[in-house]
Amino acid sequence: MNDLIISYPPVTKASLFLHRVRQTLKWVFILALVACPVLNIITGAPAWSVVAVLGVFFVWKVFLSPDVLERGPMNYLFTFTAFAMIETALIGLLLSPGWLGFVLPIMGFSTLILSVLFFYTTSKRRQDGIIPLLSQTIAALIAVGVIYFKDGELSWPMVVLGTLSLVLLVMGSIAYHTTIAREIRKYLHTR
Amino acid sequence: MSKKPDSFTVFTRSLSEKDRQTVRSFTDGWKKHFDLPASEEKLLLEDAREALMALTGAGTDLDEAVRRLSPANLGGFYAHEALSWYPLDDAAKIYPLSLKFGRMPIFRLSCYLLKPVVPQLLQVALDFTIKRFPSFATIVRRGFIWHYLDSIKRRFSISKESGPPCQPLKITAAGVQSFRVLYHDNRISVEFFHVLTDGHGGMVFLKTLVAEYLRLTGVEFTPSEGVFDINEPARGGEFSNDFERFCPNSRKTGGFGGKAALQMGGKLSRLAPCRVCQLVYSTDSLLECAHNMGVSVTALVLSLMFHAQCSATESREGLMKIQVPVDMRHHFTESETLRNFSMYCSIDLSPDQVTDIRQTALEVAEQLKSRSTFEEMAVMMTTARKLIRSLRFIPLIAKIPVARFLYGFLGDSRFSNTLSNLGRIMMPPELASQIAGFDFVLGTTVVSRAACAICSFGGNTVLSVSKSTKDPSFEERLLALSESLGLETRVTETPLYE
Incomplete structure (x- = not known):
């Protein structure tokens, strides 16, 4: 038995602040998830609790239990704007109808512009932003297509959204076709 | 100015x-x-x-x-575009699915040198070594159906050890590394996210890194004993999914079910592992003791663990189950993969069966022999392969919640403890004379209060016990039992991290 000396560095006090915040808020949020629908049913008001519950879920998911993988700026932007649009859609559908078809596409093309800016400025590796940007662009095109076939006409924000996403798709396909093909192959692999 | x-x-x-x-x-x-x-x-x-x-x-x-x-020695690694990517192997597929904030399957391999580590040389050793392990120079990324390893080109950094062993890696951002190289006094440690490799692959990396470090300090050697020549290109077989390549397609399926195991007592700590206790045995005395009982070292240590576990729980209901990883390279000797290629078997005893250490060791040896056979492993490999094939068109978004539940509460609770034995570590003789020892530390799982790992080098065998409860009764009993058998033992432990 030779002299194998095993030693460890001195203790550095672990910060439990986030852990305690999470533990406390977990119970507050669980309470809210139960209380909101109950109050909503008792008062008989429009379904505001759906919007509230989704908000609670979002705060938990994004700030207190975030994804461990791929939490880059593009993914944050994607999650944040997806949530904002879903919340807006719910408010428009459940609480205050009439303006949704105008506001949602404005949010959509603003998001696309922001995503392009993020794509060129924040990503260390350009290919990391390809799939989120491509997903947003295709989702926008599908949304515009669905609205057009459903209503037979498009508001100006919808036209802007459709044009912008089409331009992005064409330009992106020309500039990054090799990277896009490679990223899609990786993204959709089944092995 | x-x-x-x-x-x-x-x-x-x-x-x-x-x-x-x-x-x-x-x-x-x-x-x-x-x-x-x-x-x-x-x-x-x-x-x-x-x-x-x-x-x-x-x-x-x-x-x-x-x-x-x-x-x-840098080769073309830092000049070439990062184009390669690797689908996860069958064993690795569960890890990113079950990831939760603050929880990650990590293990640590360490090498103790005779002299303090010179960080500047260790950093260059890593700069040179990483190109030989392209599947380690990767980041885990999310696909639509499965995660995958995507190669990255960057300078991989070392850091000075400061916190508890086996803490989760920050792999959230793009381009970060999925392993960490740490140094403390005369120790070089590498902590791996299990998705990259298993103990075998990790040890090859550590040995090659240490060899390169020692070369920089002036020790000349010929690569052998699992130390790679860093300037040779990586072989394709080193990153193959050998579960798929060697799948025996057994007719029988199964091997993954089972009831929850009897767990040790003690409140689960917030930080896991909250402490690592290491028992350093004389390899000769351990071998002699095992041979006198007519069992292997693994069976002897398992027997000690069962006895110690009885002292660490008050419940007598149910079975104590210890998970023992089985390196499939022993069954498929042509495998040269550095990815995961291990299955496991479960050694089960009820508290009533744990009476005499020798008797327990014989029973454990019998179970080890019958449950780690090629036939048993073939059944598990085939089942895993079939499961993965059946899930290949289900999107991740649907798989993740199910996997988290199954892994955290059904999978992990099936075992009370783990014993992973890397066996005897060999190094080229020119390098072995510069090395004091090796150790192997496992990260803890969700429910089990301890995870044990063992390896030998020179005259020492180090048993590392990672704890996720501050209750010390398990390791205290382990030490007392070792001493009662006349085993030469020294104990070291990390501070309690809370």
Whole structure:
């Protein structure tokens, strides 16, 4: 038995602040998830609790239990704007109808512009932003297509959204076709 | 006011014109091997300069230092675009699915040198070594159906050890590394996210890194005993999914079910592992004791663990189950993969069966023999393969919640403990004389209060017990039992991290 000396560095006090915040808020949020629908049913008001519950879920998911993988700026932007649009859609559908078809596409093309800016400025590796940007662009095109076939006409924000996403798709396909093909192959692999 | 010259400028000013020319062509040689963002290139160049100063400062001749740090060892790794990617192997597929904030399957392999580690040389050793392990120079990314490993080109960094072993890696951002290289006194440790590799692959990486470090310090050696030549290209078989390649397609399926195991007592800590306790045995006395009982070292240690576990729980209901990983390379000797290629078997005893250490060891040896056979492993491999094939069209978004539930509460609770034995670690003789030992530490799981790992080198066998409860009764009993068997044992432990 030779002299194998095993030693460890001195203790550095672990910060439990986030852990305690999470533990406390977990119970507050669980309470809210139960209380909101109950109050909503008792008062008989429009379904505001759906919007509230989704908000609670979002705060938990994004700030207190975030994804461990791929939490880059593009993914944050994607999650944040997806949530904002879903919340807006719910408010428009459940609480205050009439303006949704105008506001949602404005949010959509603003998001696309922001995503392009993020794509060129924040990503260390350009290919990391390809799939989120491509997903947003295709989702926008599908949304515009669905609205057009459903209503037979498009508001100006919808036209802007459709044009912008089409331009992005064409330009992106020309500039990054090799990277896009490679990223899609990786993204959709089944092995 | 003029700017104070940096240490490298001061160093070069102290040299003769001929030596300055040598240093200039040395740094120019390094620069030729990069095509990275400027910040990364700056760091790599800084590594070369720091290492050169460290070597010459320690009395090495400049020409010799330049030879050891030759940029030819960088190869094309930092100049080529990162194009390769790797689907996860069958065993790794569950890990990213079950990831939760603050929880990650990590294990640590460490090598203890005879002299304190020189960080500047260790950093360059890593700069040189990483190109030989392309599947380690990767980041886990999310696909639509499965995660995958995507290669990254960057300077992989070492860091000084400061916190508890086996803490989760921050792999959230793009381009970060999925393993960490740490140093403390005379110890070099590598902590791996299990998705990259298993103990075998991790040990090959550590041994190659240590060998390269020792070469930089002036030890010449011939690569052997699982130490790779860093300047040879990686072979395709090293990153193959050998579960798929060697799947025996057994007719029977099963092997993954089972009831929850009897767990040790003690409140689960917030930080896991909250403590690592290491028992250093004399390999000779451990072998002698095992042979006297007519069992292997693994069976003897398992027997001790069952007895110690009985002292760490008050419940007598149910079975104590210890998970024992089985390296499938023993069954498929042609495998050369560095990815995961291990299955496991479960050794089960009820508290009533745990009476006498010798009897327990014989029972454990019997179970080990019958449950780690090729036939048993073939059944598990086939089941896993079929499961993965059946899930290949289900999107991740649907798989993740199910996997988290199954892994956290059904999978993990099936075992009370783990014992992973890496066996005897071999090094080329020129290097072995510079090394005091190795150890192997497992991260803890969700419910089990302990996870044990063992490996031997030279005259020592180190049993590492990672704890996720501060209750010390398990390791205290383990030590008392070891001493009662006459085993020479020394104990070290980390501080309690809370």
